[in-house]
Amino acid sequence: MALSRLASSSSSSSSTVGSKFLKPLTAAFSLRRSISSDSNPITIETSVPFTAHNCDPPSRSVETSTAELHSFFRQMATMRRMEIAADSLYKAKLIRGFCHLYDGQEAVAIGMEAGITKKDAIITAYRDHCTFLGRGGTLLEIFSELMGRVDGCSKGKGGSMHFYRKETNFYGGHGIVGAQVPLGCGVAFAQKYSKDEAVTFALYGDGAANQGQLFEALNIAALWDLPAILVCENNHYGMGTAEWRAAKSPAYYKRGDYVPGLKVDGMDVLAVKQACKFAKEHALKNGPIILEMDTYRYHGHSMSDPGSTYRTRDEISGVRQERDPLERVRKLLVSHEVATEKELKDMEKEVRKEVDEAIAKAKESSMPDPSDLYKNIYVKGYGVEAFGVDRKEVRVTLP
């Protein structure tokens, strides 16, 4: 099935905002079959070329394999299913507080993992469920943490916005917009200090891109040649404010000025993989680089935001039909005859079952013990008293 290729530039010339999302989509893939055998390498062209600022963009041909495409599909299906399940759990009041869902943006998390190793560090903001899963988290840990149970990754004390996984260098999980970028540059500094040959990906959104501390940290990172990669997950809305209403220059990859940037189609997992590999090589040699991932979220900003007051339902469904990352991989798998539609549907059913089992198990997990309130405030606590609500009762010695 040969489809015509339409070269499209990333800057929109049309006047309406909505059509901007559909434009990149109308380009399609061209296939190049390699000699077929079992777990095959395949080279696929990304649908949209990379746009570069102050650097040479990487090639559009991405090396991948059938096994990798399979894993992409499975992981994305898991993430998609997980976020939808989290939606229902929130509405059932099992998850409280804030819940920021990532569905629609899965390609960024998965493509990034494919391009780097677990030695590299990732730090992100509060939309971290899928990033955590990509870094080796389990569904049980995720659902337990969301429901505030003791089996959660932060023992129930962090919540949706505070997922961390030290073993695989996932540094969270942060609630305050933009605060994670200086932290990420600090992790990159530590990597340079210890000569780790690893890089740090500091993710933030288009809303956070206007934070001053981001530019402060970028200046320091560029000055000290830190292996920091700043990734702007541009889903075009900062909560309820569209990017053109918040940023004078929505070309976030250019905002680094002296720091090179790359704009990537964030709904194309292979483009993300290529960009992240390229960025890692660049950062290890030349210092920081900014990646802008052009992506989209189907849900609102969080569960308390319907997501339709500032954008039309047509826009959302339009993107879902034409640019959905999961569907793309499905089409790739089918068109390369790596898997049949039925096999993929079966895989999705398996995934759904896994997610449901994890939820059931998480529901059985217990709430944290009251003594956990005082644990982990200090490292090696030294017997300080902590007071209860009225400062007279519940005098507890901090463990």
Add this chain to the structure above:
Amino acid sequence: MATLFQGLGALTSLSPSNSKRSLLSSRRSLSERKAGIFVVRSDARANQTGARKHDLLITNAVATKEGSSVASTSKPGHELLLFEALREGLEEEMERDPNVCVMGEDVGHYGGSYKVTKDLANKFGDLRVLDTPIAENAFTGMGIGAAMTGLRPVIEGMNMGFLLLAFNQISNNCGMLHYTSGGQFKIPVVIRGPGGVGRQLGAEHSQRLESYFQSIPGIQMVACSTPNNAKGLMKAAIRSDNPVILFEHVLLYNLKERIPDEEYVLSLEEAEMVRPGEHVTILTYSRMRYHVMQAAKTLVNKGYDPEVIDIRSLKPFDLHTIGNSVKKTHRVLIVEECMRTGGIGTSLTAAISENFNDYLDAPIVCLSSQDVPTPYAGPLEEMTVVQPAQIVTAVE
């Protein structure tokens, strides 16, 4: 336990000769030794914190005593200024642990605006003593991020007031990450800098940030006041796995004192007994200690016997030392440099009245600075801060 007796021996041999010497010399080191023993020997405790606290304090107390007992018998120690003491502490820790690094404005090539980091960049290189651009929010965040991976940065705010720009990083990330990550990450940073009212520096450069930071859960705050405790607290803060904010004072950097030659580390949670007494307990910290000691001279001439304690640890309070003192004197006066509203003094008043209400004969008096921005004019500036004469009046 042999060291206990050795220390005791040293103490008794020195005490008769050091009755009314000058304030800045051995009395302070003497009282520190006594504080060490004080803590170890006492069994009656107001708050039952159990063996854990005993252990930690005993270790530190022994370290102090060992150092001091050797000092009294063999070497006389060396004299230096407070900022040099801080530098010594920092240098020793940087030599000991390659993970310690310093970041701040002008700490490297310039040598530090108060010369605390002078020559360290030449010795340890640019990667360990980092000159940052003027971006407090960012470099405090970077220090915390680096600490999450295991480095031990010492972040310097050129003036404590500038750290208000980094409040989000200090409060949310520094204090809380250990908790919200379920114990996965620890943040062994030291945030230090000069604060307090200086000589006509103006309102914005004369801030007392201890009152703003004191509610942040997860951090420890200490204030140094002498070269002796400056070095000890700096070392302890760097070795601690918790985030520590070390408050220095602009006007105290040029204090001279003799400190021991050998290595010593002070306990971060201990208060220092400056002058034991019987009639009233005066609690203070940082620069106010000197105002109090000045007032104490007047008070002694008038026949009063004040007990002066430098609380040093601003979060958490050393309620043990303070409690024992209250039980002895039954009267408390707190002298601090924070503002009247919401300062360390108010928290301390609350903590003492709740815990030791039965032992108090009179209400706690708290002398703090006025709730005004610090004016530039000299006389006005003096009026905002507590002066010795006021302390004397309050005691009477």
